[in-house]
Amino acid sequence: MSTVPKYPTPKEFLIDLPLYEKVTFQNEDLKEGRELFCFNETLDTYCPECNQHSIFSRIGNHVTTTDASIWVDRGRFSISLGCSRNRKHTLFFLFHADGQTIQKIGQLPSIASLNLFDVKKYSKVLEKRYFQELTKSIGLASHGVGVGSFVYLRRIFEFLIEEAHRNLINDEGWDESNYQTARMAEKIELLKAQLPDFLVENKSMYSILSKGIHELNENECLAAFPVVKLGIEIILDDKLEKMRREQKLAEAKKAIASLASRI
Numbered sequence: 001m002s003t004v005p006k007y008p009t010p011k012e013f014l015i016d017l018p019l020y021e022k023v024t025f026q027n028e029d030l031k032e033g034r035e036l037f038c039f040n041e042t043l044d045t046y047c048p049e050c051n052q053h054s055i056f057s058r059i060g061n062h063v064t065t066t067d068a069s070i071w072v073d074r075g076r077f078s079i080s081l082g083c084s085r086n087r088k089h090t091l092f093f094l095f096h097a098d099g100q101t102i103q104k105i106g107q108l109p110s111i112a113s114l115n116l117f118d119v120k121k122y123s124k125v126l127e128k129r130y131f132q133e134l135t136k137s138i139g140l141a142s143h144g145v146g147v148g149s150f151v152y153l154r155r156i157f158e159f160l161i162e163e164a165h166r167n168l169i170n171d172e173g174w175d176e177s178n179y180q181t182a183r184m185a186e187k188i189e190l191l192k193a194q195l196p197d198f199l200v201e202n203k204s205m206y207s208i209l210s211k212g213i214h215e216l217n218e219n220e221c222l223a224a225f226p227v228v229k230l231g232i233e234i235i236l237d238d239k240l241e242k243m244r245r246e247q248k249l250a251e252a253k254k255a256i257a258s259l260a261s262r263i
């Protein structure tokens, strides 16, 4: 049996779920819909006005009830959240409840602008062209575009793998013909000296990257999207960490030199 939760949590509904995706609740699960309708938790997410993460909570009047079916066939309802630093910084979400189905039909700011903040830092370690493709890909995925968003992500992943490959190609004992015929999971294993451990340990997750474009379907791509995005982030986090360390070492050298010249 799969342990994947049946329904998005209220937070996923608000922040991650693409617009217009329909979620239908079974009779015995109506209370899960109520958790969204009566949402009264705090939410830690990016505030575009503060330009950093902040804690949000609900503003305006809303219903609190134990009636699980309160939201059923309710038509339009909205959820406004206010930033804890400044209550004028708001996130607005509009939903439509038709029978036992809830659909998010609007929001401000957009899903993309709520999700892009966390990748901004990577512009320092990723070529401009690929950084733009990364943001484009996140934007497409947030609108439920599976294959399109996935193709961009795959290109970035392949670029990063190729970078690691170029660093090893002249090493003694490197078997280039073996590498060229290898599938993605095998390539990751061959490049393990250059790649973060996590990626190497979980290389089987990347077997989808060996599939041809025409073999991919929308849902498969949307499902694989977070895994491939995570792989990219882990490689880029590694690069950021190396860059920071090198900067610190350079600063330390400079400080030592300047101190030596004064003594």
Ligand SMILES: [Zn+2]
Binding pocket: 047, 048, 049, 050, 051, 054, 083, 084, 085, 086, 089
């Ligand atoms: Zn704010």
